[in-house]
Amino acid sequence: MSRRLNSWMKGAMRDSLQKWANWTGSVITEIQPSYTSQVDSVTGTLLGVRCGDTFTRFNGVVLQADHNAAQNILDRGTDKEISRFMTREEVQAVLLRRTARFLEGMELSLADAVKLGWLDPKHELCSSF
Template structure:
């Protein structure tokens, strides 16, 4: 399973939102999770992600995640 960017993703939205500060992850909705727990939740979700495979380069993973984030923003604004 590809673990790229799992520690920078919000486990609630599965997008590159929120902020990791040390061992804490501040979610977009204001929740604060332990950073490793947040990453583990993202890994569990990544298992079912057919677009990101074990061999997807980290730059491609970032591109995919940013595209999803911008798509979510466009949908919310509509």
């Protein structure tokens, strides 16, 4: 029952947003939401930690967590590598590749980032790590 109610609410919310978009001339784009609150919106990498209402970047700069996530959602709408229909694991693999490329520029690896506390150790379980 709870799952059906949740599904109905999502549908009702989607319909309401679509009506509002039609009225204002806006466009609604559905995205794959995985990791939007865990990605650094400045670098597009998984380097950083969300804790409550703050997101601390790998360099120590603190962002407001909801603003960071909102920027990631906005960016995800035009992301050519991450489609709406990808699985969470596929999104994680794309983000780990981006993070590895970013770290290469600093002559570091994903393992180095974990040791430095910049990258959550849970990502070590991913086959793309």
